Amino acid sequence: MRLHRLDITAFGPFGGSQTVDFDELSSAGLFLLHGPTGAGKTSVLDAVCYALYGSVPGVRQSGQGLTLRSDHAAPATRTEVRLELTVAGRRLELTRQPPWERPKKKGGPGTTVDKAQSWLREYDATAGTWKDLSRSHQEIGEEITQLLGMSREQFCQVVLLPQGEFARFLRSDAEARGKLLGRLFDTHRFAEVEKRLAERRRTTEAQVRQGDAELLADAHRMQQAAGNAMALPDLAPGEPGLAAEVLGAAAVARSTAREQLTIAHSRLTAAESARAAADRELADVRELARLQQRFTQARERASLLEERVDGYRQAQTRMERARKAEAVAPALELREAAETEHREAARAEARARDLLPETFAGAGAAGLTAAARRVAEELGGLESARRAEQRLTELGLERAELDRQERADEDVRQEAEAWLAGWDTNRAELRTRIESAQEAAGRAEQLAVRREPAERRLRAARQRDQFAGDTEDAQRQVLARAERAVEARAHWLDLKEQRLNGIAAELAAHLTDGEPCAVCGASEHPAPARKSAEHVDRAAEEQALTAHQHAEEQRTEAERRLGVVREALAAATAEAGDTPTDQLADEVAELERLYEQARRDASWLHPATEELRRAEQEHDRRTGIQQQAALRAASRTTLRDALDRERALLEEELAQTRGTADNVAARAAQLERQAALLTDAADTARVAEDTAQRLKDADARLADAAFRAGFETPQAAADALLDDTAHRELQRRLDAWQSEEAAVRAVLAEADTAAAAQQPPADPDAAERAASAAERRTRDAASARDAAARRCTELDRLSARSAAGARQLAPLREEYDRVARLAALTAGTSADNERRMRLESYVLAARLEQVAAAATVRLQRMSSGRYTLVHSDDRAGRGRSGLGLHVVDAWTGRERDTATLSGGETFFASLALALGLADVVTDEAGGVRLDTLFIDEGFGSLDEQTLDEVLDVLDSLRERDRSVGIVSHVADLRRRIHAQLEVVKGRAGSAVRQRGQ
Numbered sequence: 001m002r003l004h005r006l007d008i009t010a011f012g013p014f015g016g017s018q019t020v021d022f023d024e025l026s027s028a029g030l031f032l033l034h035g036p037t038g039a040g041k042t043s044v045l046d047a048v049c050y051a052l053y054g055s056v057p058g059v060r061q062s063g064q065g066l067t068l069r070s071d072h073a074a075p076a077t078r079t080e081v082r083l084e085l086t087v088a089g090r091r092l093e094l095t096r097q098p099p100w101e102r103p104k105k106k107g108g109p110g111t112t113v114d115k116a117q118s119w120l121r122e123y124d125a126t127a128g129t130w131k132d133l134s135r136s137h138q139e140i141g142e143e144i145t146q147l148l149g150m151s152r153e154q155f156c157q158v159v160l161l162p163q164g165e166f167a168r169f170l171r172s173d174a175e176a177r178g179k180l181l182g183r184l185f186d187t188h189r190f191a192e193v194e195k196r197l198a199e200r201r202r203t204t205e206a207q208v209r210q211g212d213a214e215l216l217a218d219a220h221r222m223q224q225a226a227g228n229a230m231a232l233p234d235l236a237p238g239e240p241g242l243a244a245e246v247l248g249a250a251a252v253a254r255s256t257a258r259e260q261l262t263i264a265h266s267r268l269t270a271a272e273s274a275r276a277a278a279d280r281e282l283a284d285v286r287e288l289a290r291l292q293q294r295f296t297q298a299r300e301r302a303s304l305l306e307e308r309v310d311g312y313r314q315a316q317t318r319m320e321r322a323r324k325a326e327a328v329a330p331a332l333e334l335r336e337a338a339e340t341e342h343r344e345a346a347r348a349e350a351r352a353r354d355l356l357p358e359t360f361a362g363a364g365a366a367g368l369t370a371a372a373r374r375v376a377e378e379l380g381g382l383e384s385a386r387r388a389e390q391r392l393t394e395l396g397l398e399r400a401e402l403d404r405q406e407r408a409d410e411d412v413r414q415e416a417e418a419w420l421a422g423w424d425t426n427r428a429e430l431r432t433r434i435e436s437a438q439e440a441a442g443r444a445e446q447l448a449v450r451r452e453p454a455e456r457r458l459r460a461a462r463q464r465d466q467f468a469g470d471t472e473d474a475q476r477q478v479l480a481r482a483e484r485a486v487e488a489r490a491h492w493l494d495l496k497e498q499r500l501n502g503i504a505a506e507l508a509a510h511l512t513d514g515e516p517c518a519v520c521g522a523s524e525h526p527a528p529a530r531k532s533a534e535h536v537d538r539a540a541e542e543q544a545l546t547a548h549q550h551a552e553e554q555r556t557e558a559e560r561r562l563g564v565v566r567e568a569l570a571a572a573t574a575e576a577g578d579t580p581t582d583q584l585a586d587e588v589a590e591l592e593r594l595y596e597q598a599r600r601d602a603s604w605l606h607p608a609t610e611e612l613r614r615a616e617q618e619h620d621r622r623t624g625i626q627q628q629a630a631l632r633a634a635s636r637t638t639l640r641d642a643l644d645r646e647r648a649l650l651e652e653e654l655a656q657t658r659g660t661a662d663n664v665a666a667r668a669a670q671l672e673r674q675a676a677l678l679t680d681a682a683d684t685a686r687v688a689e690d691t692a693q694r695l696k697d698a699d700a701r702l703a704d705a706a707f708r709a710g711f712e713t714p715q716a717a718a719d720a721l722l723d724d725t726a727h728r729e730l731q732r733r734l735d736a737w738q739s740e741e742a743a744v745r746a747v748l749a750e751a752d753t754a755a756a757a758q759q760p761p762a763d764p765d766a767a768e769r770a771a772s773a774a775e776r777r778t779r780d781a782a783s784a785r786d787a788a789a790r791r792c793t794e795l796d797r798l799s800a801r802s803a804a805g806a807r808q809l810a811p812l813r814e815e816y817d818r819v820a821r822l823a824a825l826t827a828g829t830s831a832d833n834e835r836r837m838r839l840e841s842y843v844l845a846a847r848l849e850q851v852a853a854a855a856t857v858r859l860q861r862m863s864s865g866r867y868t869l870v871h872s873d874d875r876a877g878r879g880r881s882g883l884g885l886h887v888v889d890a891w892t893g894r895e896r897d898t899a900t901l902s903g904g905e906t907f908f909a910s911l912a913l914a915l916g917l918a919d920v921v922t923d924e925a926g927g928v929r930l931d932t933l934f935i936d937e938g939f940g941s942l943d944e945q946t947l948d949e950v951l952d953v954l955d956s957l958r959e960r961d962r963s964v965g966i967v968s969h970v971a972d973l974r975r976r977i978h979a980q981l982e983v984v985k986g987r988a989g990s991a992v993r994q995r996g997q
Contacts (some may be wrong), residue, residue: 001148002026002931002963003048004091007082011050014042015072015989020044020981024282024994026932026963028979033934033967035983037546040990041967044983045934051083051094052144053152054137068098072989075103078114087147091123093130094140190843194826202817211809212242218802219246225794226253243806248797257792264785271774271781278767278774285767291756297315300748305741312737319730324709325720331705332718335698342691349688352681360678364685372678402636409629416622423619430615433608440601447595454591458584460575467569474562481555488551492544499536555893556750560987845871845883847920852885855916859909866890867909869898869916911935934965 003022009015025031035041046056050068069079082095098116104112120133120140134140145151216232223230230253353360360368576584702714711717722730747753826838849871856869872884872895886895887909901909914935965981966973974980982993 001085001087003083003085004083005084006044006047006051007080008044008047009081010070010073010077010079011047011068012070013040013072013985014076014991014992015074016991018990018992020992021994022932022963025979025981028963030964030966030977031979031981032973032977033965033981033983034969034974035990036985037969038981039985041983043990044981044992047081048083049152049156050098051081051096052148052155054116054141054175055152057152057156060138069100070989076909078102090147091125092147093119093121094144095119095121110465147802171351191407194823194838197819197823197826201816201819204812204819208809208813211805211812215243215246215802215805215809216912218798218805222250222253222795222798222802224379225791225798226257227803243802246802247799247806250795250802253801254792254795257788257795261785261788261792264781268778268781268785271778275771275774277776280765282764282771285762285764288756288759289762289764291753292762294747295753295757298744298753301740301881302744302748305737305744308737308864312734313722315734319734321720322722322727322730325711325717325722328702328705328711328714328717331698331702332714332721335463335568335695335702335714338691338695338698342688342695345684345688345691349681349684352611352677352684355677358680360681366682368678368685371677373681376675388650392647395643395647395650397642398865399473399647402640402643405632406636409632412625413629416625419622423615427612430608430612434612435606435964437602437605437608440598441605444595444598444602447591447598451588451591451697454584454588457576457579458588460572461579461584464569464572464576465581467565467572471562471569474558474565478555478558478562481551481558485548485551485555488544488548494542495536495544499538499541506940528826532540537780543606556987559835613934674891681739848883848885850920851913851917853916854919855909855912858915859912862912863905863909867905869909869913870895932963932965934967 003026005022006020007017008020010015033041033044049055049057056068073079079100080095080097082093084091084093086092097116099113099116101111101113110161117135118137118140119135120143121130122133123129124131134143148155148304219230219232223232230249232249291544322553360371363371639929706712706714706717709717746748842861852869852871859867859869868888868890870886870888872886885896885898898906898909966977978995980995982995984991984993
C-alpha cells in the first residue's frame with residue numbers, strides 16, 4: 001500500500017483546504033512530520049485513517065461525526081477528506097464527508113444536519129479516467145478491509161506505529177499483551193473454541209446429572225411402590241456405579257412383589273367362596289320375610305273392605321240415578337240458554353226505551369221503525385244548509401286576513417317613514433367617518449417610513465453602548481495578557497541563560513571513560529563538570545518556552561478581540577450618531593404611539609364604507625316597501641265590499657234552516673241522535689219478542705223429557721245430574737273398591753304365601769350382618785390382591801424405564817468424559833497441561849515468538865548488538881504461562897524482563913517491536929505490501945549515537961522502496977531529515993507546508 005495524495009478540508013484544526021503530496025515526500029524515503037504542540041500533526045494521520053475506515057484511531061473515536069469538523073471552518077464549507085493511494089496494484093481514490101450542521105437554505109434562520117457521504121473511485125490507466133465504484137459506506141468498508149487484509153486496529157498498529165502503546169506493551173503483564181495480540185492476529189476463534197468446549201462440557205455434564213437424577217427419581221418411586229422395603233443407593237448424581245446399584249435394587253424389589261401377589265390371590269379365592277354362601281342364605285331369608293309380610297297385609301286389607309261395604313252400595317245407587325238424568329240434560333241446557341237470552345233481550349229493550357221521549361213510550365217495534373224513517377228524511381235535507389254555513393265561515397276568515405294584512409302594511413309603512421326621515425343625517429355622518437379614516441391611513445404610511453430608520457438608530461445606539469463597555473474590558477484584558485507574556489518571556493530567557501551556563505554539566509553526564517568527548521574529542525575526562533542544585537535541564541527550558549508561546553498566543557488573541565470590538569463600536573457609532581440612547585428610545589416610542597393611533601383610526605375605513613353601502617341598499621328597499629303597501633291597500637278595499645255582500649245573503653238563508661239550534665251542525669247532530677235512538681229501540685223490541693217465544697218452547701220440551709226419564713219434576717232430574725268432576729270421582733271410588741277386593745282375594749289364594757304364614761318369623765337382619773361381614777372380608781382380600789398387582793406392574797414399568805435410561809446414558813457419559821478432558825486441556829486446568837497454557841495463549845505465544853524474532857533483527861542494530869528480544873513461556877500470574885517477553889543483555893549475558901529497560905532503551909526496543917509486529921501482521925494479513933509507514937514521537941529520549949543508529953535502521957526500510965514518516969518535536973531531526981511536512985497553527989486554523997529533498 002502506497003499513499004499518493006491527501007486533501008483535507010475543514011477537518012480537525014484545518015479551517016480551510018490543505019493538500020499533502022506523499023509522492024514528493026516518499027521520494028526521499030524518510031520524511032519528517034513536525035510542528036508545534038496542538039498544530040495538528042496527529043490530525044494528518046487521523047485523516048488518513050478516517051479516509052480508509054470512516055473512523056479515527058484509538059481513543060479519538062469519540063470525536064466522530066459533527067466533532068470532526070474544524071471550529072475555524074466557514075459555515076458554508078463542508079468537512080471532507082480525500083485520499084489517493086495504490087493497493088494490490090489498483091489506484092483508488094477515497095472521499096469521505098462526515099455529517100455536518102449547515103445553515104438552512106429554506107425556512108428562515110437555523111441549521112440542519114446533512115448525512116455522512118462516501119465515494120470510492122478507481123483510476124483506469126487504459127482510458128486515463130476515474131471510474132466510480134461505490135457510494136455505500138458498508139460496501140466501501142468491506143472493499144478496503146479486503147484489499148488491505150487488515151482491520152482498523154491492525155492498520156493503526158502496523159502503519160501508524162504508536163510508540164506509547166508499544167512501550168506499555170513491553171512493561172505490561174501477559175494478560176494485557178494477550179489482549180493486544182489477540183486484536184491484531186484475530187485469534188478470537190481459538191478463544192471461541194475454548195468457550196465452545198467449556199459450554200459443551202457444561203451441557204454434557206448437565207445432561208449426565210439430569211440422567212442420574214432421573215434414575216434416582218425412579219429409584220425413589222420404586223421404593224414408594226415397594227412400600228419402603230427397597231434400599232436406595234448412597235450415591236449422588238454424576239458418580240459412577242449409580243445405574244448398576246439402582247437396577248440391582250429394582251430386581252430384588254420385583255421378586256418380593258411377585259411372592260406377595262401369589263399369597264394375595266389365594267386369600268381372595270377363599271373369601272369369595274364364603275361370600276357366595278352368605279349371599280344365598282340372605283336371599284332365602286329375605287324371600288320368606290316378604291311372603292309372611294304379604295299375607296299379613298292381605299288380611300288387614302280384607303277387614304278394611306268389610307267396614308266400607310255400605311258406602312260402596314250408596315255410591316252404586318247414586319251412579320244409577322245420574323245415568324238416568326243424563327237423558328234430560330240436553331233439554332235442561334236448552335231451557336237455561338233460552339232463559340238467559342230472553343233476560344238479556346228484555347234488559348236491552350228497557351235501556352233503549354229509557355233514552356226515548358215519553359211520546360214513544362207505548363209504541364211497538366213497527367211504530368218505532370216508522371218514526372226513525374221520518375227523522376232520517378229530515379236529516380237529508382240539511383246538506384245544502386251545511387255547505388252554506390261552511391262558506392259563511394270561510395268569508396269570515398278571508399275578512400279577518402284582509403284586516404291583518406292592512407295592519408301589517410300600516411306598521412311597515414310607518415317604520416319605513418321613520419327610517420327615511422333620518423336618512424340624510426346618517427349618510428352625512430358615514431361619509432365624514434370615511435374621510436377621517438382615509439386621512440389616518442395617509443398618516444400611518446408617513447409614520448411607517450419614519451419608524452424603521454428610528455428603530456435602526458436605536459438598535460445601533462444600544463450596540464454602541466454595549467461595545468463601549470466591551471472595549472474597556474478588552475483593553476484591560478490586553479494589558480493583563482501583555483504583562484503575563486512579558487513575564488513569561490523573561491522567565492524563559494532566564495532559564496535558557498541558566499541552562500547555557502550549565503550546559504557543560506549536561507554534556508558531561510553522557511561522558512564515558514575511553515569514549516571520545518562530543519565537544520573536544522578527548523578520550524580522557526579528568527574533571528567533568530557537575531550539575532549544581534540550580535541546574536536547569538532541557539525539559540524545564542522547553543516548558544518555559546511553551547508557557548511563553550502560550551502567553552503570546554493569548555495576548556495575540558486578546559488584541560484580535562479588541563480590534564474586532566473596536567470595529568463593531570465604530571460601525572455602531574456611525575449608525576447611531578452621538579444622540580443619547582434614552583432620547584432615541586423616547587423618539588421611537590412616540591413614533592410607535594402615533595403610528596399605532598393612526599393605524600387604529602385607519603382601521604375604520606373599511607367598516608364605514610361597508611356600512612354606507614348597506615345603508616344605501618336599505619334606503620332603496622324601504623322606498624319600495626312604501627310603494628307596494630299603497631297598491632295592496634287599494635286592492636283590499638274592493639275585495640272587502642264583495643265579501644260583505646255575499647255574507648249577508650248566506651246569513652238570511654241559514655236563519656230559516658237552523659231553527660232553535662245554534663248552527664246547522666248542531667241541528668244535524670240532534671236529528672242523527674234521535675234517528676239512532678229510535679232505530680236501536682225498534683231492534684231491541686223485536687229481539688225481546690223473539691226470545692220470549694223461544695223460552696216458552698224450551699219449557700214444554702223439558703217437562704216431556706223429565707217424565708219419560710222417570711222423574712216427577714224437571715227439578716228432580718236437574719238435582720240427579722253430576723258434573724264431569726263429580727262423575728269421575730264417584731266412578732274412581734267404585735273402581736278402587738272393586739280392584740282392592742279382587743287383589744285381596746288373589747293374595748289369600750296364593751299357596752306359597754299361605755305356606756310361609758305357617759312357618760316361624762324370619763330374621764333378615766342377622767342374615768344381612770353375616771353377608772356384610774363376608775363382603776367386607778372379600779373386599780379386603782381383593783384390595784390386597786390389587787395392591788400387590790399394581791406394585792408388580794409399577795415396579796416392572798419403573799425397572800424397564802430405569803434400564804432404558806441407563807442404556808441411553810452410557811454413551812452420553814463417555815462423551816462427557818471425553819469433552820471434559822479436552823475442555824480442561826484447552827483451558828489450561830488439566831494435569832496434562834504442565835504449563836497451564838490456554839489454547840489462545842498457545843497460539844499467541846507462537847505469534848509473539850515470531851514478533852520477537854523479527855524485532856530482534858532491528859533491535860540488535862539499534863543497540864549495537866547489545867539487546868535481543870526473546871519469548872518466554874514461564875508461568876506468570878495465577879500459575880499460567882505463555883506470553884512472557886524478556887530481553888537478553890549481551891554485555892551481562894543475563895536475561896531480564898523488558899520492564900527494566902531505561903527510557904531511551906524502551907523507545908528503540910518498542911520501535912523495533914513495532915516494526916517487527918508490522919512485518920508479522922502484514923504476512924498474517926496475506927502479505928500486503930506496506931510502502932508507507934508512520935512512526936509517532938519518542939526520539940527525544942535518544943542520545944546522538946543511538947539516534948543515528950535508529951535512523952539508519954529506518955533508512956534501511958527504503959531498500960524495498962518503502963517510505964517512512966517520522967512524527968517528532970526533536971529539533972535535530974529537522975537538520976538530519978530534509979523531506980519535511982510542517983504543520984503551522986494560526987488564528988484562522990492550521991496549515992501545512994511541504995519541503996522536498
